[in-house]
Amino acid sequence: MNITGKAWRFGDNVDTDIIIPARYLNTSDPKELAKHCMEGIKPGFTELVKEGDIIVAGRNFGCGSSREHAPLAIKAAGIQVVVAKSFARIFYRNAFNIGLPIIESEEVVDATEEGDTLKIDLDKGEVINLTKNLVFTIQPLPDFMKELITDGGLIPHLAKKGGY
Amino acid sequence: MGMTITEKILAAHADLDMVKPGQLIKARVDMALANDITAPLAIKAFKSAGGEKVFAQDKISLVLDHFTPNKDIPSAIQCQEVRKFAYEQDIINFYDVGSVGIEHVLLPEQGLVLPGDVVIGADSHTCTYGALGAFSTGVGSTDLGAVMLTGEIWLKVPPSIKLVYKGSLPKWITGKDLILYTIGDLGVEGALYKAMEFCGETISQLSMDARFTMANMAIEAGAKNGIFAPDEKTEAYVQPRAKRTYQIYRSDPDAEYLFTREYDVSTLEPQVALPHSPDNVRGVSEVGEIKIDQVVIGSCTNGRLEDLRLAASILKGKKIAKGVRCIVIPGTQQVYLDALKEGIIETFIEAGAAVSTPTCGPCLGGHMGVLAPGEKAVSTTNRNFIGRMGHSQSEVYLTSPAVAAASAIAGKIVGPEEVN
Numbered sequence: 001m002n003i004t005g006k007a008w009r010f011g012d013n014v015d016t017d018i019i020i021p022a023r024y025l026n027t028s029d030p031k032e033l034a035k036h037c038m039e040g041i042k043p044g045f046t047e048l049v050k051e052g053d054i055i056v057a058g059r060n061f062g063c064g065s066s067r068e069h070a071p072l073a074i075k076a077a078g079i080q081v082v083v084a085k086s087f088a089r090i091f092y093r094n095a096f097n098i099g100l101p102i103i104e105s106e107e108v109v110d111a112t113e114e115g116d117t118l119k120i121d122l123d124k125g126e127v128i129n130l131t132k133n134l135v136f137t138i139q140p141l142p143d144f145m146k147e148l149i150t151d152g153g154l155i156p157h158l159a160k161k162g163g164y
Numbered sequence: 165m166g167m168t169i170t171e172k173i174l175a176a177h178a179d180l181d182m183v184k185p186g187q188l189i190k191a192r193v194d195m196a197l198a199n200d201i202t203a204p205l206a207i208k209a210f211k212s213a214g215g216e217k218v219f220a221q222d223k224i225s226l227v228l229d230h231f232t233p234n235k236d237i238p239s240a241i242q243c244q245e246v247r248k249f250a251y252e253q254d255i256i257n258f259y260d261v262g263s264v265g266i267e268h269v270l271l272p273e274q275g276l277v278l279p280g281d282v283v284i285g286a287d288s289h290t291c292t293y294g295a296l297g298a299f300s301t302g303v304g305s306t307d308l309g310a311v312m313l314t315g316e317i318w319l320k321v322p323p324s325i326k327l328v329y330k331g332s333l334p335k336w337i338t339g340k341d342l343i344l345y346t347i348g349d350l351g352v353e354g355a356l357y358k359a360m361e362f363c364g365e366t367i368s369q370l371s372m373d374a375r376f377t378m379a380n381m382a383i384e385a386g387a388k389n390g391i392f393a394p395d396e397k398t399e400a401y402v403q404p405r406a407k408r409t410y411q412i413y414r415s416d417p418d419a420e421y422l423f424t425r426e427y428d429v430s431t432l433e434p435q436v437a438l439p440h441s442p443d444n445v446r447g448v449s450e451v452g453e454i455k456i457d458q459v460v461i462g463s464c465t466n467g468r469l470e471d472l473r474l475a476a477s478i479l480k481g482k483k484i485a486k487g488v489r490c491i492v493i494p495g496t497q498q499v500y501l502d503a504l505k506e507g508i509i510e511t512f513i514e515a516g517a518a519v520s521t522p523t524c525g526p527c528l529g530g531h532m533g534v535l536a537p538g539e540k541a542v543s544t545t546n547r548n549f550i551g552r553m554g555h556s557q558s559e560v561y562l563t564s565p566a567v568a569a570a571s572a573i574a575g576k577i578v579g580p581e582e583v584n
Binding site: 013015017018021022023025026027028039040041059060063064065066067068069086088089090093094097098153154155156158159 | 201235239287307353386441549550552
């Protein structure tokens with residue numbers, strides 16, 4: 001799996017109320033949710049994001065609520081991967097379960113500025129910052145996780161395979 | 165090598181003699197729950213995975229507590245979907261307007277969660293039931309959908325950290341102050357992926373309501389679960405409520421902990437978490453002059469009878485300050501009724517507070533008290549993230565019911581000593 005996109009930088013402890021405020025949780029339609037993604041700290045984020053862009057954030061990304069609407073909103077906004085120094089545990093499970101790949105890497109985050117173009121190879125376990133010409137090694141995803149992402153999340157994957 | 169209470173419960177539910185931190189297990193679930201926001205997605209996941217019948221009608225709780233009584237048409241449609249599923253599947257523990265309470269106040273009150281249980285909920289504050297000596301944690305809707313289908317969940321056994329509380333509780337110091345102080349010390353990711361085990365001589369002085377408050381906010385330090393060893397108070401709470409057998413677990417003396425922290429509570433003053441993070445904690449005397457527009461007393465953190473009693477004891481015979489809106493939300497119908505019989509509701513209304521039917525309401529900026537730009541609220545809830553209670557330029561200060569009530573009278577953030 002190869003991903004190339006422009007980085008949007010965020011800090012530490014980006015919580016689920018920032019990712020998608022609860023007042024919009026009267027629906028679970030991803031497109032509706034995407035309209036309000038990150039509006040508390042980056043108003044207009046959804047209009048600025050291009051399909052295929054990447055979120056690069058600090059520690060404890062996705063802390064707070066268990067709402068699966070958070071990774072759904074990010075994915076529907078066009079973001080194809082989130083790279084962070086660490087993730088809150090419920091968000092971590094939710095992201096994979098709905099088919100949004102996430103990567104934990106201190107080095108990649110420290111070296112990335114907003115607007116940098118990143119090329120991510122999930123098979124090889126490599127991140128290249130094309131803007132700065134830097135190469136990083138990351139933990140490659142195991143095959144079943146890659147399949148899960150490709151199938152669009154846990155449920156479509158289980159429906160297709162009848163198990164993991 | 166000994167095991168912690170968390171490890172013992174998980175081992176028992178995976179049919180293993182012992183488990184170690186980091187081990188992946190498949191655990192049986194005693195109670196699975198979802199609310200009006202998370203259930204629609206979980207039902208969708210359940211059906212998409214080919215689900216026809218839930219694993220057990222009596223081991224699922226569906227609680228319509230967040231945006232109810234419905235605030236708008238989309239929320240009404242969400243509840244309609246859950247209601248339809250609950251009737252279709254004969255879900256026994258289905259709570260709708262009239263019987264509904266805030267899920268984490270309601271389930272223990274109804275005896276649906278018990279010591280030694282594994283409880284999985286599509287709500288991050290599911291960790292509340294650790295107060296009973298259960299393993300309980302929050303997950304997303306897809307995971308919950310899979311639990312409704314299989315009755316099982318895969319989990320990684322968390323390492324435990326030991327939090328030891330020493331000394332006698334000073335007047336006005338509550339479970340909320342202890343947990344805010346702890347989160348202030350550990351930070352919002354200080355317990356990430358870990359089990360927080362609450363121990364020490366002070367615990368025996370804490371009521372069950374106070375323990376629920378503390379376990380409830382374990383997630384605010386990033387924890388997977390928070391847990392107390394059951395004692396006489398737990399037994400006294402559980403026995404009249406339980407409709408099935410339960411198991412008491414306690415940590416072994418040689419159990420392993422990642423680290424231990426000791427807190428002397430005897431010198432603690434009431435605590436306040438300032439915007440915009442639950443770990444931005446200071447003593448009330450260090451907060452400075454902060455004028456407020458709204459006070460919220462309620463939520464899965466502090467909407468129990470003891471919380472309302474404490475707030476009412478301060479508000480009795482006094483008036484809410486001009487320009488302050490004080491909203492009181494009993495956690496369940498039972499709490500509401502008990503408060504009514506004790507004259508507590510009368511006290512609130514005479515003081516000039518608005519009393520609402522049980523709902524999560526303003527805690528997550530849903531309804532029943534959403535903030536305008538620039539407004540400041542003191543709230544007994546659990547999160548004060550940007551935009552949590554309304555506009556992104558509003559502010560939330562988290563406190564105990566005592567500080568909330570005192571602040572409602574003063575019109576600014578003060579400790580209870582200043583109005584009594």
